[in-house]
Amino acid sequence: MAGRISRADVVHVARLARLELTDEELDRYVDQLGAVLDHAADVAALDTTGVPPTAHPLPMENVLREDVVGPSLDREEVLREAPDSDGARFRVPRILGEEP
């Protein structure tokens, strides 16, 4: 069983989740996440040898359909809701190191 969540863990998790936290937020989350994980200790300690995991509550089957073109969202309408676009595509800040 893992030890209590540390401040370094919280910093790491925030980076994975693309969140920037203030020092005050970090302190708070160390305590609060720790309390929730402590509460989950009963689950972590259960013997579940041989028990299969459930990802979905009811039996599921793959859903297939004919490969036929159907209507989709109007491009202009979609791009109107975007923070930035060039009229045909979403526009984002630079991705790699080079100047745009």
Added chain:
Amino acid sequence: MLAVADAVRQGRRSARQLTEEHLAAVAAAEPEVHAFNTVMTDAALAQADDIDRRAAAGEDVGPLAGVPVALKDNICTRGVPTTCSSRILEGWRPQYDATVVVRLRSAGAVVLGKTNLDEFAMGSSTENSAFGPTRNPRDPSRVPGGSSGGSAAAVAAGFAPLALGSDTGGSIRQPAALTGVVGVKPTYGVVSRYGLVAFASSLDQIGPLASSVADAAALLEVVAGHDPADSTSLAEPAPEVTSVLDEGVDGMRVGVVTELMAGVAPDITDRVRQAADALAGAGARVDEASVPAAVHGLSAYYLIAPAEASSNLARYDGVRYGLRVDAPDITAMYTATRSAGFGSEVKRRIMLGTYALSAGYYDAYYGQAQRVRTLIIRSFDAAYAGFDALIAPTTPTTAFALGSKTADPLAMYLSDVCTVPSSLAGHPAMNVPFGPGDDGLPAGVQVLAPARGEAVMFRVAAALEALAPDTPEAGIAPRSHTEVVR
């Protein structure tokens, strides 16, 4: 059966007048309750006029003709802001209607507005809204519960006779209990999730809130049924529930879930025992039932739901919709946008879920929670071998004071302890108001049934409703008593 809708269909009542009456109720008490993020006044009146015009022309305008419905603001409405009560989606106007909205409109319902919620449906009090809390119409110093607190308050205050909410771990049932209305979480897959903004996809389910069991049943039949646009939608027609309400519980085997009575306030467990006695008096064979693994429900839920949320909410990256906070490169833009756009509870859940899924912890937390989910399903299956339906408290207490749990997330999470087990199992469950607690505020009894057990669940609920003690209807905005059915 649908008296109000029938009157509209036959031109004896106008949809416009019905809509205006409810908009007037909103205007009078909404400043104090804050049930809505958006009141769709003009669109609702236009829709009502259209229904009146078509009814006058002899068209069949549908089973919910002219009946106002409030929608939780995480259900997409074409051209109408759908915020999830989050800054990150403020101002976003979806390009499509959710399947439930299409079905409501074609049934003749009038969409009155979009209701407040805990941000992205994460919370149990509607205090985690970026646009301010909703207050309980029964007592404005108390929370209405959450996350569908706006929908529950809208029904309790008489703003709308019907509302839709979404329930991931209790978000329909718990606010229904705290505001004294009926709230239903259907079997997973009964109602299409197409157009419901995702929180935890293996748990999320849309369902009705109403002031009576019959009204909730009528609304469920309209919105339920297979939808090819949702691959997790059951390939079955809507469950028939309106036709079974008078069948009674004679000979039915009903269990009181021992594990869900533990840690619950005595005035609530008294109500559940009173409900059990009432069902026995109506001919049900009532006994104690044990669902041992249910005690692990809360812990498993608060690992699984945040894990799914951390994945689902990765889409809010400032690229395609909603908020963007500018930054020189894309990674900095993602981080700046998400840090500014999400509130503290959403960040907490994303962090918790990311941690539960991260390398080194995945098996101990997320994997283990999924195996415990199997144990919970097996535990319910064993109980349902001996019982047709189960009853339990819906919530551990009546409505709590605003601000009383906001500093302690775990205390807030414990409000969901009675509702999460059936969510994890994918089973249907619903709240039926059953008299007041010791403080005079509504107390609720939860009816649980196995997967696809809606008909049995509604029979028990209808019997309980008929047997419930009278609740004095306290509150700043007494119900309008616009019952749709009867």
